[in-house]
Amino acid sequence: MTGAVADWLGGACLLAGALLSLAAGIGVMRFPDVLSRMHAATKPQVLGVLLLITGLALRLRTGSDLGMIMLVAIFQLATAPVSAQMIGRAAYRSGRIDRDLLDADELAGR
Known part of the structure; x- marks a missing residue:
């Protein structure tokens, strides 16, 4: 019975994740x-x-699969925020953002 519940929760997580990824795209x-x-x-x-x-x-629920999945999760958490920071900074420095939209401009003096 526990396997069936985990399968249903896994399916719900897959569906919710797919919808969020679609919304991001x-x-x-x-x-x-x-x-x-x-x-x-x-x-x-x-x-x-x-x-x-x-x-x-x-x-999946196997040890080797869970290890690989954990590595993917760590890599995703480490790279996405850093890349967004670099894209935002490059856009700011190249003048491709509307500075009137900024609430605070910490990079104005740099």
Whole structure:
């Protein structure tokens, strides 16, 4: 009985992760500026991938698979925020953002 519950939870996580990843992709295509696109590319996408990974872990449940899934999760958490930071900084330095949209501008003096 526990396997069936884990399979259902895994399926729900897979579905939720797929929907969040789809929302991230739509946001990247539809949002007007770099900062909005950067937000869409990182926040829902990372959560979507983590839900997909959780769903896979609940469905597979073997030691070697769980180890590989954990490595993918760690790599995703380490790279997505750093890449978004670098994209945002490059867009700021190249003047491709509307500075009127910023609430605070910590890079103005640099």
